[in-house]
Amino acid sequence: MYYSKLLIPTLKESPADAEVVSHKLMxxxxxxxxxxxxxxxxxxxxxxxxxxxEQIIREEMNQxxxxxxxxxxxxxxxxxAESGRWDFYGKELLRFKDRNDREFCYGPTHEEVITDIVxxxxxxxRQLPITLYQIQTKFRDEVRxxxxxxxxxxxxxxxxxxxxxxxxxxxxxxSSMANAYSRIFKRCGLDFKMVEADSGTxxxxxxxxxxxxxxxxxDCIGFCNSCDYASNLExxxxxxxxxxxxxxxxxxxxxxxxxxxxxxxxxxxxLRVSPNTLIKTIIFETDQGLVAGLVxxxxxxxxxxxxxxxxxxxxxxxxxxxxxKTTGLPxxxxxxxxIKLKVFADKEIPxxxxxxxxxxxxxxxxxxxxxxxxxxxxxxxxxRSVNEGDPCPKCKSGKYKIKRGxxxxxxxxxxxxxxxxxxxLYLDDQGKEKPMIMGCYGIGxxxxxAAAIEQNHDEQGIIWPISLAPFxxxxxxxxxxxxxxxxxxxxxxxxxxxxxxxxxxxxxxxxLGVKFKDAExxxxxxxIIVGPKNLGxxxxxxxxRKTGESQLISxxxxxxxxxxxxxxx
RNA sequence: CGGGGCGUGGCGCAGCCUGGCUAGCGCACCUGCUUUGGGAGCAGGGGGUCGGAGGUUCAAAUCCUCUCGCCCCGACCA
Numbered sequence: 001m002y003y004s005k006l007l008i009p010t011l012k013e014s015p016a017d018a019e020v021v022s023h024k025l026m027x028x029x030x031x032x033x034x035x036x037x038x039x040x041x042x043x044x045x046x047x048x049x050x051x052x053x054e055q056i057i058r059e060e061m062n063q064x065x066x067x068x069x070x071x072x073x074x075x076x077x078x079x080x081a082e083s084g085r086w087d088f089y090g091k092e093l094l095r096f097k098d099r100n101d102r103e104f105c106y107g108p109t110h111e112e113v114i115t116d117i118v119x120x121x122x123x124x125x126r127q128l129p130i131t132l133y134q135i136q137t138k139f140r141d142e143v144r145x146x147x148x149x150x151x152x153x154x155x156x157x158x159x160x161x162x163x164x165x166x167x168x169x170x171x172x173x174x175s176s177m178a179n180a181y182s183r184i185f186k187r188c189g190l191d192f193k194m195v196e197a198d199s200g201t202x203x204x205x206x207x208x209x210x211x212x213x214x215x216x217x218x219d220c221i222g223f224c225n226s227c228d229y230a231s232n233l234e235x236x237x238x239x240x241x242x243x244x245x246x247x248x249x250x251x252x253x254x255x256x257x258x259x260x261x262x263x264x265x266x267x268x269x270x271l272r273v274s275p276n277t278l279i280k281t282i283i284f285e286t287d288q289g290l291v292a293g294l295v296x297x298x299x300x301x302x303x304x305x306x307x308x309x310x311x312x313x314x315x316x317x318x319x320x321x322x323x324x325k326t327t328g329l330p331x332x333x334x335x336x337x338x339i340k341l342k343v344f345a346d347k348e349i350p351x352x353x354x355x356x357x358x359x360x361x362x363x364x365x366x367x368x369x370x371x372x373x374x375x376x377x378x379x380x381x382x383x384r385s386v387n388e389g390d391p392c393p394k395c396k397s398g399k400y401k402i403k404r405g406x407x408x409x410x411x412x413x414x415x416x417x418x419x420x421x422x423x424x425l426y427l428d429d430q431g432k433e434k435p436m437i438m439g440c441y442g443i444g445x446x447x448x449x450a451a452a453i454e455q456n457h458d459e460q461g462i463i464w465p466i467s468l469a470p471f472x473x474x475x476x477x478x479x480x481x482x483x484x485x486x487x488x489x490x491x492x493x494x495x496x497x498x499x500x501x502x503x504x505x506x507x508x509x510x511x512l513g514v515k516f517k518d519a520e521x522x523x524x525x526x527x528i529i530v531g532p533k534n535l536g537x538x539x540x541x542x543x544x545r546k547t548g549e550s551q552l553i554s555x556x557x558x559x560x561x562x563x564x565x566x567x568x569x
Numbered sequence: 570c571g572g573g574g575c576g577u578g579g580c581g582c583a584g585c586c587u588g589g590c591u592a593g594c595g596c597a598c599c600u601g602c603u604u605u606g607g608g609a610g611c612a613g614g615g616g617g618u619c620g621g622a623g624g625u626u627c628a629a630a631u632c633c634u635c636u637c638g639c640c641c642c643g644a645c646c647a
Contacts, residue, residue: 012596012608013581017640037639091570092645109647140646143570157647209647218646303644316644410647444647479605513607531606541606 001471003506008045010518020216022453023148025462029522038145038153045522046149048470049449050156054135056187056467057158057443060180064173066131066160071113073137077103079112082422088313092140106139111418111440114161118436119424125165128426128436129173133160135445147216149446150406156445163419164437165428170413174206177411177441181210184443185408188452189465195221196231197410198304206413210443211405212451219407222386226398233402234304236386237393238347251354251368253337259363262332264297267365271356274298279349279357279369281334283323283341286312290326294336294345294377295384296352302385309344309381333358336375337366343377346384406451407444414438453523462523463546466569471504473562474524476515478531480507488555489530492540495559501566520545525569526562 007030014024015034026032031046042050058068077095080086085093086105094106107113114132122130135158145153160177164170178194185192190212197209209232211221223230231237261270268275278297283290284306291310293301307315320331326341327334335358336343350371359366369375392398418424419435428434449468456463466472473496477489489505496503504524506515512529519527529541529550540558543550544565553561 009579009597011580016575016581019641034639090645138647143645144641146641151646155647159647314645407647442647447647476606481605509605511605511607511609513605513609515608516606517608529606533606 001504003474003504004508006044006504008518008522009043010521018148020147020150020454021457022150022216022450025453025457025521026148026450029462032149034148038142038151040149040152040154045470046449049464049468050445052468052470053188053445053448054156054158056184057135057445060184060187061131061133061158061160064131064176064180066133069114069117069132069134071107071110071117071134071136073107073139074104075107075110075113077105079116080105083112083115083418084421085112092142094139094141107136108138108140109442110134110136110159111161111414111438112422115418115422115424115438118161118163119419119422122163122424122436123426125426125428129162129164129169131160131162131173133158133441148450150450151218152446155447158443158445160441162439162441163424164439165426165434167437170437170439174411174413174439177439178208181409181411181441181443185210185212185448187467188448189456189467190408190448190452191455192408193221193223193230193405195223196229196235197412198232198235198308208411209407210409210411212408212448212455213403213405214451214454215404216454217404217406219405220402221405222388222400222402224392224395224398225401227392227395229392229394229398233386234302236400238382238384238386239391239393250370250373253369253374254367255359255361255364256367257363258333258365261363261365262330267356268297271365271367273356277352277355279336279352279355281336281339281358283318283327283331283334284315285318285322286310286315288312288342290318290322290341291315291378292334292336292339292341292343293383294343294349296346296348297356299346299348299384301346301383305381306344306383309379309383310342327360329358329360329362333360333362333364335360335366335369336377337369343375344383345371345375345377345380347380347382348384349375349377350380406447406454408448408451409441409443411441412439414440457523460517461521464523464525466525466566469502469523469525471502471522471524472566473501473526473528474504474506474519474522475528475530476506476512476519478512478529480509482532484535485530485532488535488540492528492530492558496562499559499563501562526565528558528562 009030011028015027018024030043032040034040077086097103138157139154142153145151162173192210192212195209195211197207220233222233222236261267264275264278275297280295280297282293282301293306295301303315355369356365356367386400388402390400416435424436425433452468453462475489475493477485479485493503493505525545527543538555539552540555541550541552
């Protein structure tokens with residue numbers, strides 16, 4: 001394609017509102033333009049890249065027996081009422097009414113729609129398992145869209161759903177999905193990790209995220225420096241620390257004055273003790289009322305883990321106001337002894353003896369707390385956050401490392417959540433009606449492309465992996481009005497397309513410098529520079545975007561050379 | 570939702586505090602000539618209800634009120 005005919009509005013300067021590199025570069029390279037907060041137009045170059053990602057996804061989905069469908073983006077409220085999510089999904093669900101005042105929403109996800117299709121059309125265990133997928137535009141009215149296409153409100157997502165008669169079958173599909181996902185992200189040239197993710201109340205290792213490592217990522221993942229354990233930090237398990245064998249004589253409860261000492265740091269300094277002798281009491285607001293979480297003084301409560309232990313629908317840190325209203329105390333003097341809330345303790349708490357905590361009395365703490373004797377707790381479990389350097393829960397010698405990443409994919413076993421509420425039933429070989437078991441699997445298409453830029457760029461611009469590049473090669477004629485250059489450039493252009501190489505010919509009348517800058521910004525892997533001087537010597541210059549290496553090749557041999565390079569990239 | 574910031578031509582900004590001529594600058598765009606191996610030079614040119622509404626004033630981009638939009642910082646998700 002000829003550059004002058006394409007809409008590639010490149011910019012020298014980054015838009016003022018762009019934060020992360022991928023956003024800046026996508027705008028500068030003329031791939032995307034913003035319409036409204038979190039809503040973008042995709043321009044020709046951007047679309048070429050997204051199509052590449054989609055194509056890779058399609059191939060791998062089809063490979064594992066997925067069937068592509070295309071579901072409605074506008075969905076009736078009744079369907080959501082059936083699953084119970086119409087009331088449950090908050091403001092993120094974009095709702096509207098049609099002319100007859102019927103309620104609809106713009107689909108943020110498609111469990112309801114797919115379950116409806118399958119329950120109507122699939123009746124027998126003989127038809128199971130089945131995996132359906134689509135690549136769709138979705139809308140989630142996020143509180144705070146940001147980072148361009150990486151976290152928009154409107155976004156393209158591949159979502160797949162599988163339906164099964166048995167758990168074994170579910171797990172089979174789950175693991176072939178996991179493999180397909182790994183192949184997809186590998187083919188996209190990404191450095192990623194498959195990590196265990198929070199699966200909510202369902203439990204078990206039935207949820208994994210695919211996370212592209214990038215400092216700009218919004219997710220934190222913990223992984224072992226020795227074995228292959230990796231987990232989203234909100235789920236990352238902890239190893240029970242060895243119990244203190246030398247149990248000192250249990251002391252009696254004792255009130256000590258700790259005027260104005262509220263934080264763990266202040267209290268430990270004041271009492272000259274180490275933080276791991278303290279019990280920290282953190283109050284959370286949940287749909288089941290206020291609860292207290294207990295962790296050691298040197299630990300933090302992980303809200304996701306606590307939520308799962310409590311078994312509630314939602315959980316947020318209680319505001320200081322709310323705490324004051326219910327307990328009559330400022331934060332800092334709260335403690336588990338005699339508190340009138342449901343108490344959930346981290347598994348590190350029971351082995352502690354002679355510990356210290358707030359006395360539920362202003363300016364006062366309690367010492368000599370014995371877990372068994374003094375505390376009444378609802379449940380004990382793993383509710384603390386992992387820190388870098390903590391021992392790996394899966395292997396002997398490993399330690400946790402923590403890195404940021406971008407979640408590009410998520411696979412999840414849904415179980416019978418939707419099939420039960422929406423009556424997606426099949427007849428088993430005994431003629432008995434049973435709910436299907438479901439799995440769901442998502443990939444953020446635009447986010448994957450953005451993540452690729454986060455990982456592959458330099459000061460000049462994008463450096464596309466060959467598999468995602470909008471064009472594999474660009475021809476840069478030094479002076480396109482020079483007859484020899486003109487005809488050589490066109491000849492190369494023609495041969496490359498015949499070879500199946502997507503090639504851009506920069507036919508603009510601009511100087512070479514301009515063409516170089518744009519070619520680098522756009523990140524096209526191979527640059528072919530055709531100049532009158534080299535051409536006079538029968539040479540063409542071929543330069544690689546990634547390394548900057550360039551080589552002079554004899555004019556009639558450049559096509560063969562390029563196809564060799566392509567096979568190596 | 571809470572806290573903060575910004576809205577001036579397509580993009581990036583100045584001007585605002587301390588109201589006062591046809592509202593500026595860089596980039597981009599159009600025309601012509603020259604130029605052509607790293608974002609060219611000269612000459613000419615087009616494009617702006619200063620986000621919107623109301624108010625104060627002889628006079629408002631500038632001051633006041635309201636409003637809309639966008640962005641950033643804290644609890645969710647692909």
